[in-house]
């Protein structure tokens with residue numbers, strides 16, 4: 001990933017304020033800082049050490065349901081914080097409060113040092129929000145919609161460059177409602193970014209995208225991140241969080257259950273796991289049999305996907321004993337694999353639930 005560069009440095013090295021349109025003549029991954037750095041507009045960055053987003057003791061209730069239950073978050077300037085959580089964990093509610101769309105019941109939220117509701121006017125041009133359903137312009141053509149969004153900014157990105165970066169050039173003249181779900185999703189992302197925001201809220205930005213489109217979006221998010229834009233992202237994709245995030249907060253039932261860098265989270269539980277897949281046997285019976293046969297200190301559990309997962313000190317002797325146990329009972333092993341903890345394992349052990357597939 002490219003090193004950080006300040007706006008001032010980027011301008012000085014270019015000799016003049018860079019023009020996003022120049023990027024159309026540049027290799028795809030070069031000139032990123034210049035393309036995404038704001039031009040000559042006022043620099044709103046507070047003193048170093050200030051967070052782009054601070055959330056303290058956030059609570060939001062819907063009737064009897066507590067959607068967010070005392071959540072604390074801190075997003076340092078220029079970093080990407082990923083909120084990971086199972087369905088209904090409170091991710092979208094948290095993001096909507098930070099965007100100023102929903103009023104919290106308790107707690108404090110500071111977005112670029114301001115209150116997202118009271119200071120909404122001041123924040124509008126400084127933050128990027130992905131609106132669903134085309135926002136205010138559902139009837140407009142894709143390029144018109146992006147130009148309308150760009151018109152709110154004193155120094156927008158070149159809409160044509162952005163459409164190209166997100167693979168939307170071919171549908172520039174197509175109405176929003178006629179775009180595919182994935183194209184609408186990418187256009188919403190383009191609208192959130194075209195004003196060169198300092199802080200972007202991305203609520204599941206790649207949900208429903210195919211692999212190719214997802215990579216395009218990841219690439220653009222990495223460019224933003226490298227340019228010093230602060231990003232709060234929610235996702236149910238563990239690989240997305242692992243790939244993009246500086247910090248991950250895992251939330252469940254409205255509370256943070258773990259936080260750290262992707263590697264910190266995986267290191268929380270350094271033990272190895274053996275995963276065993278078999279077919280044509282009673283899974284619970286096999287689990288109980290393996291548990292009885294394993295020495296003290298080992299645990300055999302059934303994962304939600306039907307795998308047998310053995311935790312403990314996984315030595316060659318243990319692997320061999322498990323294979324022999326199956327062979328003695330005429331059980332054919334479909335797959336047997338030993339690996340260190342993954343983010344998926346951490347997520348499962350903390351929330352007891354799979355993230356949405």
Ligand SMILES: Nc1ncnc2c1ncn2[C@@H]1O[C@H](COP(=O)(O)OP(=O)(O)OP(=O)(O)O)[C@@H](O)[C@H]1O
Pocket residue numbers: 062065066067085086087088089090091092093094236
């Ligand atoms: N307007 C609302 N009225 C009532 N309940 C709501 C409302 N919005 C959210 N909830 C409830 O609050 C809880 C948190 O919802 P939220 O959408 O924030 O979760 P999420 O983590 O974004 O879930 P998902 O990954 O499924 O989008 C859920 O139980 C949801 O049903």
